[in-house]
Amino acid sequence: QVQLVESGGGSVQAGGSLRLSCAASGYTLTGKTVAWFRQGPGKEREGVAAIYNGGASTYYAESVKGRFTISQDNAKNTVYLQMNSLKPEDTAMYYCAAGMRTGYVLRSQNYNIWGQGTQVTVSS
Numbered sequence: 001q002v003q004l005v006e007s008g009g010g011s012v013q014a015g016g017s018l019r020l021s022c023a024a025s026g027y028t029l030t031g032k033t034v035a036w037f038r039q040g041p042g043k044e045r046e047g048v049a050a051i052y053n054g055g056a057s058t059y060y061a062e063s064v065k066g067r068f069t070i071s072q073d074n075a076k077n078t079v080y081l082q083m084n085s086l087k088p089e090d091t092a093m094y095y096c097a098a099g100m101r102t103g104y105v106l107r108s109q110n111y112n113i114w115g116q117g118t119q120v121t122v123s124s
Contacts, residue, residue: 002026002113004096009118012086020081020118022096027113030054030074033100036081037108038092038120047106048094049081059105064090086122093117 099113
């Protein structure tokens, strides 16, 4: 059974940091495109960051560039999202996604494997 499990969410004050993890089972993330998405209250799901080309390439939404870092540990079959300098507008449910077909790496419709999400809340 293919499963992605996110963890690491929580509540922090603005300026703080969190590291999210996306652990896969029944599916290898090695060499695959994996992305993080988020959905805030009353907002559409948006792409945050993606890692591809065997981990050699990364891509970030403008809103998180310079603050978030996506990385991959093939031995643990896990992808991480290090989030620094968090802002209240980063508050959202964060999801990891895999099983990308083709196209833009931050388009949610291009992915068919999703985790259940982990909540991040940033207070001012």
